[in-house]
Amino acid sequence: MPLRPLGDYLEALRSETPLVHCMTNYVAMNSTANLLLATGASPAMLHAPEEVAEFTAISAALSVNIGTISAHWADAMLIAAATADKYDIPWVLDPVAVGATRYRQALCTRLLALKPGVIRGNASEILALNGLASQGRGVDATATTGQAVEAAIALAQKHGCVVAMTGESDWVTDGTQHYRIEGGHSLMPHVTTLGCGLSALVAAFVAANRQAALGATVAALACFAVAGESAGSRAQGPGSFQVALLDALYQLTPADLTTHTHLEAVHVV
Amino acid sequence: MPLRPLGDYLEALRSETPLVHCMTNYVAMNSTANLLLATGASPAMLHAPEEVAEFTAISAALSVNIGTISAHWADAMLIAAATADKYDIPWVLDPVAVGATRYRQALCTRLLALKPGVIRGNASEILALNGLASQGRGVDATATTGQAVEAAIALAQKHGCVVAMTGESDWVTDGTQHYRIEGGHSLMPHVTTLGCGLSALVAAFVAANRQAALGATVAALACFAVAGESAGSRAQGPGSFQVALLDALYQLTPADLTTHTHLEAVHVV
Amino acid sequence: MPLRPLGDYLEALRSETPLVHCMTNYVAMNSTANLLLATGASPAMLHAPEEVAEFTAISAALSVNIGTISAHWADAMLIAAATADKYDIPWVLDPVAVGATRYRQALCTRLLALKPGVIRGNASEILALNGLASQGRGVDATATTGQAVEAAIALAQKHGCVVAMTGESDWVTDGTQHYRIEGGHSLMPHVTTLGCGLSALVAAFVAANRQAALGATVAALACFAVAGESAGSRAQGPGSFQVALLDALYQLTPADLTTHTHLEAVHVV
Numbered sequence: 018m019p020l021r022p023l024g025d026y027l028e029a030l031r032s033e034t035p036l037v038h039c040m041t042n043y044v045a046m047n048s049t050a051n052l053l054l055a056t057g058a059s060p061a062m063l064h065a066p067e068e069v070a071e072f073t074a075i076s077a078a079l080s081v082n083i084g085t086i087s088a089h090w091a092d093a094m095l096i097a098a099a100t101a102d103k104y105d106i107p108w109v110l111d112p113v114a115v116g117a118t119r120y121r122q123a124l125c126t127r128l129l130a131l132k133p134g135v136i137r138g139n140a141s142e143i144l145a146l147n148g149l150a151s152q153g154r155g156v157d158a159t160a161t162t163g164q165a166v167e168a169a170i171a172l173a174q175k176h177g178c179v180v181a182m183t184g185e186s187d188w189v190t191d192g193t194q195h196y197r198i199e200g201g202h203s204l205m206p207h208v209t210t211l212g213c214g215l216s217a218l219v220a221a222f223v224a225a226n227r228q229a230a231l232g233a234t235v236a237a238l239a240c241f242a243v244a245g246e247s248a249g250s251r252a253q254g255p256g257s258f259q260v261a262l263l264d265a266l267y268q269l270t271p272a273d274l275t276t277h278t279h280l281e282a283v284h285v286v
Numbered sequence: 287m288p289l290r291p292l293g294d295y296l297e298a299l300r301s302e303t304p305l306v307h308c309m310t311n312y313v314a315m316n317s318t319a320n321l322l323l324a325t326g327a328s329p330a331m332l333h334a335p336e337e338v339a340e341f342t343a344i345s346a347a348l349s350v351n352i353g354t355i356s357a358h359w360a361d362a363m364l365i366a367a368a369t370a371d372k373y374d375i376p377w378v379l380d381p382v383a384v385g386a387t388r389y390r391q392a393l394c395t396r397l398l399a400l401k402p403g404v405i406r407g408n409a410s411e412i413l414a415l416n417g418l419a420s421q422g423r424g425v426d427a428t429a430t431t432g433q434a435v436e437a438a439i440a441l442a443q444k445h446g447c448v449v450a451m452t453g454e455s456d457w458v459t460d461g462t463q464h465y466r467i468e469g470g471h472s473l474m475p476h477v478t479t480l481g482c483g484l485s486a487l488v489a490a491f492v493a494a495n496r497q498a499a500l501g502a503t504v505a506a507l508a509c510f511a512v513a514g515e516s517a518g519s520r521a522q523g524p525g526s527f528q529v530a531l532l533d534a535l536y537q538l539t540p541a542d543l544t545t546h547t548h549l550e551a552v553h554v555v
Numbered sequence: 556m557p558l559r560p561l562g563d564y565l566e567a568l569r570s571e572t573p574l575v576h577c578m579t580n581y582v583a584m585n586s587t588a589n590l591l592l593a594t595g596a597s598p599a600m601l602h603a604p605e606e607v608a609e610f611t612a613i614s615a616a617l618s619v620n621i622g623t624i625s626a627h628w629a630d631a632m633l634i635a636a637a638t639a640d641k642y643d644i645p646w647v648l649d650p651v652a653v654g655a656t657r658y659r660q661a662l663c664t665r666l667l668a669l670k671p672g673v674i675r676g677n678a679s680e681i682l683a684l685n686g687l688a689s690q691g692r693g694v695d696a697t698a699t700t701g702q703a704v705e706a707a708i709a710l711a712q713k714h715g716c717v718v719a720m721t722g723e724s725d726w727v728t729d730g731t732q733h734y735r736i737e738g739g740h741s742l743m744p745h746v747t748t749l750g751c752g753l754s755a756l757v758a759a760f761v762a763a764n765r766q767a768a769l770g771a772t773v774a775a776l777a778c779f780a781v782a783g784e785s786a787g788s789r790a791q792g793p794g795s796f797q798v799a800l801l802d803a804l805y806q807l808t809p810a811d812l813t814t815h816t817h818l819e820a821v822h823v824v
Contacts, residue, residue: 044584044600046313046354050478055524060478061383062313065356068389075386085584087603087627089356114599117613120606207805209588209598255593256801263525267476315582315623319747324793329747330652331582334625337658344655358625532794536745 020196023278024271026226026236031057031271035077035224037217040064040094042084042113045213048259052214055266056240058221066093073100078224079108080217081133083115083124084210091124098131107134107223107230111216116145129176134223134230136172137181137216140165147172170195170285179234181219183212187238188283191231198235199279200242202249204258211262215241239278244269246277289465292547293540295495295505300326300540304346304493306486309333309363311353311382314482317528318349321483324535325509327490335362342369347493348377349486350402352384352393353479360393367400376403376492376499380485385414398445403492403499405441406450406485409434416441439464439554448503450488452481456507457552460500467504468548469511471518473527480531484510508547513538515546558734561816562809564764564774569595569809573615573762575755578602578632580622580651583751586797587618590752593804594778596759604631611638616762617646618755619671621653621662622748629662636669645672645761645768649754654683667714672761672768674710675719675754678703685710708733708823717768719757721750725776726821729769736773737817738780740787742796749800753779777816782807784815 036059041049046062053060063072066089073079079101081094101108110133115121125146138146147168166188173180173192182188187198205211219237226233247269248261305328310318315331322329332341335358342348348370350363370377379402384390394415407415416437435457442449442461451457456467474480488506495502516538517530574597579587584600591598601610604627611617617639619632639646648671653659663684676684685706704726711718711730720726725736743749757775764771785807786799 042600043312043581044588047316047478047585050313051524051528054476054478061386062311062354063383064354065389067357068387071387071389085600085602088605114601117599118606118609120603120609207592209585209592252802254802254805255589256798256805259589259801260525260529260798263528264521264523267523267525312581316585316747319582320793320797323745323747330655331580331623332652332656333623334658336626337656340656340658529794529798532797533790533792536792536794 020232020235022275023236023239023280024275026222026233027240027269027274028271030222030225033077033225034059035221036061037221037224038073038076038079038097039217040090040097041080041082041213041217044084045082045210048210049214049217051263052266053217053221055263056218056221058218060217064090064093066096069093069097070100073097073106074104076106078220079106080111080220081108081128082111082113082213082216083121084113084213086124095127095131098128102131107220107227109133109135109137109216109220109223111213112136112138112142112146113213115142132176133178135179135181135219135234137183137212137219139212140182140184143172143180143182144168166285179230181234181238183215183238187242189231189235189238194231195283195285196235197281197283198238198242201245202258204249204252204255205245207255208259211241235280236274239274239280240266240269242279243274243277289501289504291544292505292508292549293544295491295502296509296538296543297540299491299494302494303328304490305330306490306493307342307345307348307366308486309359309366310349310351310482310486313353314351314479317479318483318486320532321535322486322490324532325487325490327487329486333359333362335365338362338366339369342366342375343373345375347489348375349380349489350377350397351380351382351482351485352390353382353482355393364396364400367397371400376489376496378402378404378406378485378489378492380482381405381407381411381415382482384411401445402447404448404450404488404503406452406481406488408481409451409453412441412449412451413437435554448499450503450507452484452507456511458500458504458507463500464552464554465504466550466552467507467511470514471527473518473521473524474514476524477528480510504549505543508543508549509535509538511548512543512546558770558773559767560813561774561777562813564760564771565778565807565812566809568760568763571615571763572597573759574599575759575762576611576614576617576635577755578628578635579618579620579751579755583620583622583748586748587752587755589801590804591755591759593801594756594759596756598755602628602631604634607631607635608638611635611644612642614644616758617644618649618758619646619666620649620651620751620754621659622651622751624659624662633665633669636666640669645758645765647671647673647675647754647758647761649751650674650676650680650684651751653680670714671716673717673719673757673772675721675750675757677750678720678722681710681718681720682706704823717772719772719776721753721776725780727769727773727776732769733821733823734773735819735821736776736780739783740796742787742790742793743783745793746797749779773818774812777812777818778804778807780817781812781815
């Protein structure tokens with residue numbers, strides 16, 4: 018099935034303003050909420066084990082990011098993901114620094130069993146998640162996306178989900194179809210938690226485009242690529258870049274997204 | 287008792303720089319601290335049950351926001367609010383998304399018993415807090431302020447406090463006198479946690495204007511309305527709006543506040 | 556041993572991009588990560604007792620800030636600091652508001668026993684940490700740096716570490732050599748958590764300049780002083796200051812740092 022024009026996915030997001038239950042790390046919470054609000058979704062952050070099931074059940078999507086996990090957050094994430102799985106609510110896993118500690122590996126193994134619709138990570142994280150050896154040294158990507166494309170495809174096939182791998186080039190695959198997106202700006206790695214925010218934005222796009230998770234994920238990454246390019250052309254450094262990125266996401270039209278994305282379908286042998 | 291010129295309340299805040307103990311959600315912490323510092327108050331964020339009583343007791347005001355509560359935060363909020371009640375330290379309740387889960391409803395019931403001086407919420411939250419049926423779907427207001435004015439007045443009367451309800455128009459009532467404030471900007475709902483920060487700013491204004499909680503609350507909301515209008519005129523989107531709002535609050539003079547606020551005393555039949 | 560030209564320390568930081576394990580308060584997490592990324596270091600935030608030892612051991616430095624501590628964070632900080640001590644990984648202590656509650660005092664006593672390489676605080680905090688009477692009323696400095704210089708020197712001698720005391724003027728001492736740095740901007744106290752971020756930046760500088768903790772700490776403070784001066788000249792208020800500071804740290808060259816720092820070696824009798 019070919020993708021629709023990318024602007025269509027953004028149009029659906031803007032008209033639905035999906036409520037995204039974000040369980041993300043402390044560093045990313047504010048910027049994630051702002052990235053979603055700027056683009057047109059409605060974020061809500063809460064994590065008490067006492068209430069997550071009730072809240073996930075009324076959300077359009079769930080986004081789980083393990084950046085600053087601790088025991089009671091992990092418990093709540095498992096409850097929320099199980100709720101999403103039960104009610105067929107799309108959910109996204111962002112396995113931050115999964116290669117860095119055994120604690121993260123153990124948690125991700127349990128989360129993967131609850132069937133995320135999309136996994137979004139950098140190359141090191143995708144490699145680690147697929148069980149391949151990786152020299153991940155924390156939250157940075159030290160492996161290149163090129164090296165990890167095979168791992169991304171294998172992971173998508175194994176778990177029946179979409180995998181989005183971001184870096185200098187971005188890759189999206191459902192195990193069968195593969196897309197590469199170019200764009201963004203060299204300042205992006207100098208701003209914290211953009212990837213975390215992108216994971217939540219993927220959740221919002223998928224919520225507004227049910228039955229089209231692959232295209233919705235491509236569209237979310239394309240938003241960052243196009244808005245990032247535009248923000249970079251106006252920024253003097255990472256401070257002004259952040260500001261310009263929120264403005265650019267807000268100003269981005271569906272037509273811009275369709276026209277300005279550098280997207281390529283890739284055949285992997 | 288008529289209100290004083292609104293600039294007087296701001297002048298008092300600037301000359302006292304009240305220390306506000308903020309127990310707020312993770313999303314709002316940084317922006318709340320910056321909103322208070324820009325306007326002229328002194329924020330402090332801490333929440334360990336082991337130390338909150340000691341700290342609330344030396345603070346000029348307490349602000350409690352339940353956005354990202356969990357069990358040990360709830361315990362600490364109850365201790366802090368009880369301390370404020372005991373020592374007659376003004377405190378503000380921000381009942382984020384109280385309609386969304388039973389956990390929040392139960393916590394708010396306990397907090398209300400500790401006599402907040404001011405409650406600040408959106409229309410859905412005020413309706414839910416007053417026990418009326420509301421279709422709150424999380425942190426967004428889906429009810430309009432107009433529908434909820436009666437609930438706000440009833441809530442103020444029931445709890446002997448000031449209620450501030452924010453939305454397209456803002457309302458402040460102590461159950462007897464009612465004010466409507468217009469202003470702000472259409473970009474404000476696209477920036478996260480402005481309402482949370484406003485609740486803490488209300489606490490700062492009330493601390494610097496004891497015996498005048500109604501006027502102090504109106505003045506806090508007026509700061510946001512006037513600074514928001516000014517910031518909106520300079521912003522290209524939600525990123526630059528946030529930056530401009532902090533600058534505008536810092537630059538706002540008492541005379542500006544008195545002159546530029548669109549304030550109306552309202553008679554409700 | 557005289558200091559090297561300050562730009563040399565920055566050059567080392569940029570070429571090593573040290574991974575700094577940041578255990579900091581919720582208010583400061585995002586801004587700390589961005590300050591480190593803008594300057595050229597690589598931050599990682601995590602705090603679960605289950606994984607901190609494993610992660611500190613692979614980090615180049617550790618930064619511990621007690622701003623929003625609670626019991627499980629305190630446990631994890633002690634584990635991480637003990638790990639840093641064991642493996643000779645430099646670590647920095649930021650004793651936020653240590654004078655305000657007994658809980659903080661007790662935790663800092665335990666942390667000091669784990670031998671931080673650098674302590675960074677304001678005058679009130681340094682006085683409180685040295686056991687002198689101080690009227691600290693929270694996170695603000697109410698004592699002046701001048702009054703606290705003796706306490707800083709005593710603290711450095713007692714614990715065999717570098718002490719950095721920031722305020723209108725900044726002081727750095729290892730108990731034997733003392734430096735004063737002027738610069739920065741009057742808007743800096745109107746932006747939250749700059750001091751917290753600076754502590755983590757000190758950790759990054761020390762990591763990239765082992766065996767030269769005194770000079771590395773001076774260089775970190777000098778970055779803030781020079782970039783702060785530059786940002787202040789372009790800012791209209793605390794909102795635009797924050798943005799300009801990140802841009803200025805990113806643009807700051809080693810030559811700028813060497814040339815523009817107002818640094819003075821001070822002889823204290």
